[in-house]
Amino acid sequence: MRVSEIKRKTGETDICLKINLDGKGESKIDTGCGFLDHMLTLFAKHARYDLEVKCIGDTNVDYHHTSEDVAICLGKAIYDALGEKRGIRRYGDIILPMDEALIMCAIDISGRDYLGYALEIPAYKVGDFDTELCEEFFRALVREAKLTLHLRQITGANSHHIIEGAFKAVARAMSSATSIDERYALEIPSTKGVI
Numbered sequence: 001m002r003v004s005e006i007k008r009k010t011g012e013t014d015i016c017l018k019i020n021l022d023g024k025g026e027s028k029i030d031t032g033c034g035f036l037d038h039m040l041t042l043f044a045k046h047a048r049y050d051l052e053v054k055c056i057g058d059t060n061v062d063y064h065h066t067s068e069d070v071a072i073c074l075g076k077a078i079y080d081a082l083g084e085k086r087g088i089r090r091y092g093d094i095i096l097p098m099d100e101a102l103i104m105c106a107i108d109i110s111g112r113d114y115l116g117y118a119l120e121i122p123a124y125k126v127g128d129f130d131t132e133l134c135e136e137f138f139r140a141l142v143r144e145a146k147l148t149l150h151l152r153q154i155t156g157a158n159s160h161h162i163i164e165g166a167f168k169a170v171a172r173a174m175s176s177a178t179s180i181d182e183r184y185a186l187e188i189p190s191t192k193g194v195i
């Protein structure tokens with residue numbers, strides 16, 4: 001089983017996160033931010049990762065530290081759970097519709113972190129969640145998971161739909177990229193022999 005548990009405590013957050021990359025999409029999420037809980041729940045479902053997150057953060061300030069630190073832990077957990085990355089497909093992509101929003105996502109589990117982020121979210125907030133934190137979340141995720149992520153909005157007007165479409169697209173592309181290709185189950189998918 002490709003599993004990982006990350007515990008991280010700072011002066012701003014106290015997080016315990018568990019992931020199983022070979023799960024069924026079951027989740028138990030409590031970050032103190034309802035919108036982030038919603039995004040992580042659908043991320044787990046669409047990636048088919050089992051995911052547990054408990055975060056106690058300084059939400060009396062805002063959700064910045066909670067969002068970024070949860071993404072740091074999620075990225076570390078994915079990186080750890082993948083191990084040597086033997087047999088993974090490595091690449092994943094999707095063009096995902098979410099009502100009027102259309103999101104393109106492409107991922108390479110490359111060992112190099114890069115975020116190509118092109119979402120144009122019209123509202124400053126969705127509920128009490130600052131929409132600029134969406135980019136902060138994905139930036140922290142790619143840095144810690146050591147992956148290349150291109151995320152582009154093709155169309156979209158509703159801020160909730162754009163962000164939800166982005167999380168679902170990343171989940172589906174990650175599911176594909178981290179899945180095992182039985183034809184290459186013992187191989188690391190790189191001419192370098194290491195990722």
